Amino acid sequence: MTEALSDLVRSMPKAELHMHIEGSLEPELIFALAERNGVTLPYASVEDLRRAYAFTDLQSFLDIYYAGASVLQTERDFYDMTWAYLERAHADNVLHTEIFFDPQTHTERGIGFPIVIGGIHRALTDAQKEWGLSASLILCFLRHLSEAEAFATLEEAMPHRDKFIGVGLDSSERGNPPEKFERVFARCRELGLHLVAHAGEEGPPEYIYTALDKLHVERIDHGVRCLEDPVLTARLAREQVALTVCPLSNIKLRVFDRIHDHNILELLDAGIAATVNSDDPAYFGGYVNDNYVALFESLPLTRDHAYRLARNSFAAAFIDEEAKAAYLRQVDDYFATA
Ligand SMILES: Nc1ncnc2[nH]cnc12
Ligand SMILES: [Zn+2]
16 A cells, blocks of 8 residues: 555545443553452453464454443543543544443443443543534444343433434344344334444345344444345445444454455445444554554555545435535535545
8 A cells, every 4th residue: 555545545534433431441541440449350460461462353342342341430530531531532533423321331230320421421522522523422322131131222322312323233243133122123113213233244135134124233243244245245335324334443353354355345346335434443553544454455445435435424424414514515525635
């Protein structure tokens, strides 16, 4: 990749649509929060913790990710974590970000829902004031927990309905198909919430079908396994269902062996509205620009692909049509002069 293309990709305006705020907790912040809250960690040092980030699959990552999140206790902790991510996003020229949070990871430990959403949301408000960075929240249900627990979480969330725009489905995919949450998503749909779900990351293409047909999601998170099914691939392209692809995550969790084997180019060539995102940047080796650069360094991606990826990121965002058109114009202007 030329230096010019790398600079172009780094500085182009972009939206991020798939990142878990708990996955932005850097080891240094985990240690700082542990100390602030008097929590003893089973790791001697930051380096020791970082060494534990050697994952073999999704579950091996999730075990460490949930352990890391246990240092979050106060509203200020949630604020500090979110603010640290927003600074990184701003530095990567992210103009709009849709952030996942996992309330059940915290409410299960006795941390109140208002503390979680209050701290995260206050940071979003400050980023809007400070940089004009637009950010919204998507509440994720943990799919390894029950339907009843998801309904209980939705109930707890309703007094805060003004602070989140949609719901998603994350955690252990295999054995927890989307249809387990069909009734929860039906209720969320009635409430006017946007709907997304992780599907086809480790799970089979069937999970992408059921996310679309039983949950009625508007985007698929990951979805990279769709290419195993040509009928599904054609449908995603025809219906322009966006995929929020997370390349470095896919390598760390061994969905693909090497970044050179990543299928984003095939997805784009098939006409799918793929986007590039960081998933859990503190755990997978980088923020959104690191994901773009890793792809552009390893695959024959061009300036035109960069343009399409930037456009796709805003086109798939849950924002009003006027704001969307303004962002898309900004991308066009950037590429007209860069
Ligand atoms: N990549 C991922 N897949 C499923 N659940 C997650 N929670 C955080 N990151 C996740
Ligand atoms: Zn994810």
